[in-house]
Amino acid sequence: MDIKLKHVSKQFGQKIVLKDLNAIFLEGRVNCLMGASGIGKTTAVNIIMGLMEPDSGEVLGRQGKQITAVFQEDRLIEHWNAVKNVKLVCDKGVSEDIIKQELTILGIKDSFDKPVINFSGGMRRRVAIVRAMLAKSDLIILDEPFRGLDEALKMQVIEYIKQRTEGKTVIIVTHDKEDAVQLNANLVMLG
Amino acid sequence: MKDKYGLKGFLKHYGFKILAVCFWLLLWELLSIWIGHEILLAAPTAVLVTLIGLVGSLDFWQTILFSSLRIILGFLLALFVGSILAICAHNSRPIKELIAPLMKTIQAMPVASFIILALIWIKAKNLSVLASFLMVMPLIYSNVSQGLKATDEKLLQMAKVFQISRSKKIIAIYIPSVLPYFISAVSVGVGLCWKAGIAAEVIGIPTGSIGEKLYEAKLYLMTKELFAWTIVIIIISIIFEKAVMMMLQLFKKDNETQKQRKTAEE
Numbered sequence: 001m002d003i004k005l006k007h008v009s010k011q012f013g014q015k016i017v018l019k020d021l022n023a024i025f026l027e028g029r030v031n032c033l034m035g036a037s038g039i040g041k042t043t044a045v046n047i048i049m050g051l052m053e054p055d056s057g058e059v060l061g062r063q064g065k066q067i068t069a070v071f072q073e074d075r076l077i078e079h080w081n082a083v084k085n086v087k088l089v090c091d092k093g094v095s096e097d098i099i100k101q102e103l104t105i106l107g108i109k110d111s112f113d114k115p116v117i118n119f120s121g122g123m124r125r126r127v128a129i130v131r132a133m134l135a136k137s138d139l140i141i142l143d144e145p146f147r148g149l150d151e152a153l154k155m156q157v158i159e160y161i162k163q164r165t166e167g168k169t170v171i172i173v174t175h176d177k178e179d180a181v182q183l184n185a186n187l188v189m190l191g
Numbered sequence: 192m193k194d195k196y197g198l199k200g201f202l203k204h205y206g207f208k209i210l211a212v213c214f215w216l217l218l219w220e221l222l223s224i225w226i227g228h229e230i231l232l233a234a235p236t237a238v239l240v241t242l243i244g245l246v247g248s249l250d251f252w253q254t255i256l257f258s259s260l261r262i263i264l265g266f267l268l269a270l271f272v273g274s275i276l277a278i279c280a281h282n283s284r285p286i287k288e289l290i291a292p293l294m295k296t297i298q299a300m301p302v303a304s305f306i307i308l309a310l311i312w313i314k315a316k317n318l319s320v321l322a323s324f325l326m327v328m329p330l331i332y333s334n335v336s337q338g339l340k341a342t343d344e345k346l347l348q349m350a351k352v353f354q355i356s357r358s359k360k361i362i363a364i365y366i367p368s369v370l371p372y373f374i375s376a377v378s379v380g381v382g383l384c385w386k387a388g389i390a391a392e393v394i395g396i397p398t399g400s401i402g403e404k405l406y407e408a409k410l411y412l413m414t415k416e417l418f419a420w421t422i423v424i425i426i427i428s429i430i431f432e433k434a435v436m437m438m439l440q441l442f443k444k445d446n447e448t449q450k451q452r453k454t455a456e457e
Contacts, residue, residue, distance in 0.1 A: 075349040
């Protein structure tokens, strides 16, 4: 079932962030949510994730879906290492070896025992991406997942996401149209 | 590294501390000589002799056991009740509002007032349990509440999205947030419980307690005994504080290990 935002509005104090937003995110596809800075992309995905309630309007197709996400601020347990952070959200079937393998694919190797607080921004981002990919999910929401990654790493991460999300509903917030092209994504424009 | 354990290393590390203690002992000795009345100020050497005499008797150890058990019981009850109340208050606004005036009253009330009040309601021998409990509980409540309040909202949102189980959420998010506040409250409370507990015993004079010994020493002007028992209280309080802090540090380490094991198992 597609995820549909119907007439969704949201304001914070006097500031109207979303006004009568209608959008469809296709099931089983990568959907790129695009738009200028401050237009309400993060607010829209927060509403889809159920972290915010819209002032009016509704979200359809979300009920009963297991969601995983990459947040703008990574939201990792700072004093835990990368493997533990990923393990926290995974099913019993996902072993440490699998997690290490996945982290290695994204270039996090030899740092398995270090707390993520000591990681660079790009490394933390990749840990958050692996976490979102390995957790059981029907809907994956990635809020600016390529931020802080250089071009080569970004291409590597795009390839990784494409492989791991095949057939799943994915919503990616991005500024860059080129990302959408690389991901062969359905474009959803805000504003 | 080796030097640290040698004589030179030892003197370097503890030299000034030993000198400081010697200075105050000497000053105490000189003062007692100058005053010349043992009733007004007993000399440290005389106090030491009295203390050695006390240590040799069975009654001394029974007295320590009597007071320690009750004060520690009050302290442990305070840890448990304070934490539970803080968790309840964190999860329910009405409970928080209901508890607030009670905590404020307990915190503002002089120890002597509630000890005298409590004497009407409970047996004197249990007074120190109550005094120790009432002194520490609000402290634990307030610090655990602060720790819970300081829990990272963004991590809780992450846990909500990923549908992380309650037990994992407690281990990964709540405990690391609350633990520093809890340790800080415990380190303050551990000293306070002894002060309040002994004060309660001095007022209630339960038979076989340290408070009773202090009261008798004061009543019969046995200044040497008064000093000796005070030293005993200080030593027990320090030992208790060190033991509690050591256990908390172990728990801190164990908590880390458990987190690792838990995530590995699940």
